[in-house]
Amino acid sequence: MAQVLRTACNRDCPDACGILATVEDGRVLRIQGDPEHPVTQGFLCRRTNRFVEERQYHPARLTSPLLRRDGVLTPVSWDEALDLAAGQLLRFRAESGPASIFHYRSAGSLGLLKTVCDFFFERFGPVTMKRGDICSGAGEAAQELDFGAYEANDWFDLRNARAVVLWGKNPHVSSVHQLPLLKEARAAGVKLALVDPVHQRTAALCDLLVQPRPGGDVHLALGVARVLFERGWTDPEAPAYCNHYGAFRELVFSRSLPAWAAGAGLRREEVTALAELYGANRPANIQVGWGLQRRGNGAAAVRALDALGLVTGNVGVPGGGVSFSTRRRSAFDFSFLRGLPAAPRSICEPLFGAEVLAAQDPPIRMVWVTAANPVAMLPDSHTVAEALRSREFTVVVDAFLTDTARCAHLVLPTTTMLEEDDVLGSYGHHWLTLMRAVVPPPPGVKTDLEIMSALAERVGLGQELRADPRAWMERLLQRVDPQGAGAAALEQGPVRNPEAPPVLFAGRRFPTSDGRANLVHELPRDIPRPTLEFPLYLTSISSDRFQASQARPEDQEGPAEARLHPHAALGLPDGALALLQSRIGEMTVRLRHDAAQRRDVVLVDKGGWLSAGRCANALVQATTTDRGEGAAYYDETVRVVPAAPLAESARPRLGG
Ligand SMILES: Nc1nc2c(c(=O)[nH]1)N[C@H]1C(S)=C(S)[C@@H](COP(=O)(O)OP(=O)(O)OC[C@H]3O[C@@H](n4cnc5c(=O)[nH]c(N)nc54)[C@H](O)[C@@H]3O)O[C@H]1N2
Ligand SMILES: Nc1nc2c(c(=O)[nH]1)N[C@H]1C(S)=C(S)[C@@H](COP(=O)(O)OP(=O)(O)OC[C@H]3O[C@@H](n4cnc5c(=O)[nH]c(N)nc54)[C@H](O)[C@@H]3O)O[C@H]1N2
Ligand code: SF4
Ligand SMILES: [Mo]
16 A cells, blocks of 8 residues: 655755655655645655656666776675775775875765765775865855855745845756745735846746846946945944945945946946845845856855845845855754864865876875766866776765766665655755655665765774664754754654744844954956857756756767857857867757847756766866855856767767
8 A cells, every 4th residue: 555755855955855755565656745844835846756767766777886897897796895895995094094095975965964974984084085165165155254154044034025136046947946935925016136147937037137247246246236325225334243344335436337337247227227126125135046156256246245235234134134055054963073174185176186186195096986976067077087087996876877987996876865864954944854765775775874884894983883874863963952853853844943043143243253244345356258269158057857967868868958149159050069169178069049148158957977978067177266165167168169960970978
C-alpha cells in the first residue's frame, strides 16, 4: 500500500522546500510540495517535479564504484575502492603531509550533515581546503562590512513593504516560491520594480523595468541616491547610525544625474523613475539577487544597495531591508569544526584550476571531490579538468558520471536526497527542516556519511566518526534544542530558526565593531567593457529546467542555445549555428533571436557539460570579485562567428 512520507529538498536553492513523497514497495511513485510547509505551500519547482524520473530512477545513475584501469573507469567492489582510497590518503599524508590532499565540497546537497565530510578531512589532516565562495562570496562580504553580518528580513516580511525592488533577481527561475508573495503584493497595490540587464519573465510582474548595462548597478544606485537626497527622501537620523555618511553624500554628488545615468547605460528618466518608486513608497525592500554580485564590482554593487537602504531609513524596520541571503547555518552548532583557520593551506575557489596546478611545498597530490562538479561549474573548465586529471589520485563522490567524475581515478556512487537523513537550513527563509530517507538506496550505493565512516575505520578515526545521522543531527541542533528546534521537534514539521529575529537590525543596532553601519564611499573600478572584437557579455545564468549541471545525457545533445538581440547576431538568422568565442575558448551554439535583450549580452544556460561541448565555463576566465573571492562569471566578453554545421566526426561525444 502506498504511503506518504514527509521529507525536504536539499538542492542548492533558496526555497528549501518541504516534500511529500508517495512510496510503495520501496519505490518513490511521486513527490509533491508539502502543503503544511509555510514557504512551499504545496508545490515544487519545474526541475524537482521531474526529479523522480530524471534523477532518482534515471538509468545513468551510478551503482558501483569505478576505478580507472588502463585509462578506463571499471567497476570494482566497495572494499577494494575504500581500501585503496584509505591507503592513498595515508600514503600522501605520510610522504608529503596533509596539505598535499585537497578536499573540495560544493553545493550538490545543502544538507548540513555534509559537514561531517569536512570533519573527516579536518581530523585526518587538516588538509588543504577551499576559500572564497563562487556563489555568494561577494555579496556576503559586502553585507558583513556594511551591517556586520549578512542576513535577510523574514521571508513574509515582504507583506509589510509598500515597494519592492527585485535588483538582479529572477524568482521565476531561481526562487519560485517567492512568486505567490510578489503576486499578493502586486494585488495589494505594492509597487514592484525589476533591475536586470537581462529581460526575464519576472518583468511581467513589475510596474517598472530598468535594464542597465551589465555591471552598471553601482552607477545606477548612486544616481538613485542623488535623486533621493535632492527630493529629501532620506532619513535625517541616518548620520547617527551610519559611518561615512558625509563621504557617501559627497560621492553621490560628485557626478550629475545624467552622468550617473550614462554610466549605468540608461536614460536619466529611468533612474528618476526607480528613485521615485523606491523613495516615495515606504517602507521599501530591496531583494538583492545573486547574479549582480558575480562580477568584478559585485561587492561594491551590493554595498551601493545597502547604502540606499541605510540612508532612506529602510534598514531596521518591518517591510524594509536590503535582503540578500539568510544565514542558513546560523541555527546549527559547528563547534566540532575548526574550519579554514586550522587548514594548512587553502585554494581560492574561483581559481581552482590554476592554483591546484601551481601549488608547491607540497604539491597537491590528491583531490577528493564531494557533491560538486567543478569542471562544469567553475570558471576556466579546461584548466580545472587538467588539474584533476594530472593529480596522482582524484576521487569523486557523485550519483552520476559528471564532467568531473570523468577526470577521476576513483568514482564512488552516492545516494540521492530521497535516500538519506539530513537536516536543512535555507538561504532564502528561516525554516529548518528534516530530510528523511523515504526509500533505501539501490544496492551498491552509500551515503557520504557511510563513505566517510568506512574511511574513518580504515585510517584510525572510527571512534570519532560513526555513521549515525541522528546523533550528528542532535549535535548540530544542540544549541537550538532548548528553544524548541531540536531533532525531535523537527520531526513534527518545519520550525522557524528561533535565533532569527523577526525584524533585522531593529533599533538600528548593527553587529559591527562600533555598532554602526558602514556606507560605501569610493567608486569601485569598473568591470571590463565590451570591445569591437568581443562585443557581448557572456551571461550564463540559471535555467528553470535544471539545477546547475544536473541534467540527463539526453538533455545535452546538440549545440547549446545562445539568445541575443537580432542586431547583435551579425546578420545570422534565428536558428543559425554559430561559434561563440572568448579569449580562452569557443563553443558551437544555436542562435535564438530575442528582441527584448540588450545588444551587449548573449544568454547561455549555466550548467552545460564540457563533455557535450555545451559548457559556457570553458570560455570564462578565472577572475575574482572585488571582495569575498567570488567568481566574476558574467564579466567575460565574447563574439559570435558564423559556423558551418559541424561535421559528424567533429561533434563532441559523451565519452568515458
Ligand atoms: N532553476 C534553477 N534555480 C536555481 C538554480 C539553478 O541552477 N536552476 N541555481 C540556484 C543557485 S546555485 C543559486 S546561488 C540561487 C540564485 O540563483 P541565480 O540564478 O544566480 O539567482 P538570481 O538572483 O535570479 O540572479 C540571476 C539574475 O541576475 C541577473 N544579473 C546578471 N548580471 C547582472 C548585473 O550586472 N546587474 C543586475 N542588476 N543583474 C544581473 C541575471 O540577468 C539574472 O536574471 O538559486 C538557485 N536556483
Ligand atoms: N557559468 C556559470 N557558472 C556557474 C554559475 C553561473 O551562474 N554561471 N553559478 C555558480 C553557482 S551560484 C554555484 S552554487 C555553482 C554550483 O556548482 P556545483 O555545486 O558544483 O553544481 P552542480 O552541478 O549542482 O554539482 C553538484 C553535484 O553534486 C552531486 N550531488 C548531489 N547530491 C549529492 C550528495 O548528497 N553527495 C554527493 N557526494 N554528491 C551529490 C550532483 O549529482 C552534482 O553532480 O556553480 C557556479 N557556476
Ligand atoms: S529546487 Fe528549490 S524550489 Fe525546487 S523543490 Fe527544491 S527547494 Fe523547492
Ligand atoms: Mo549558487
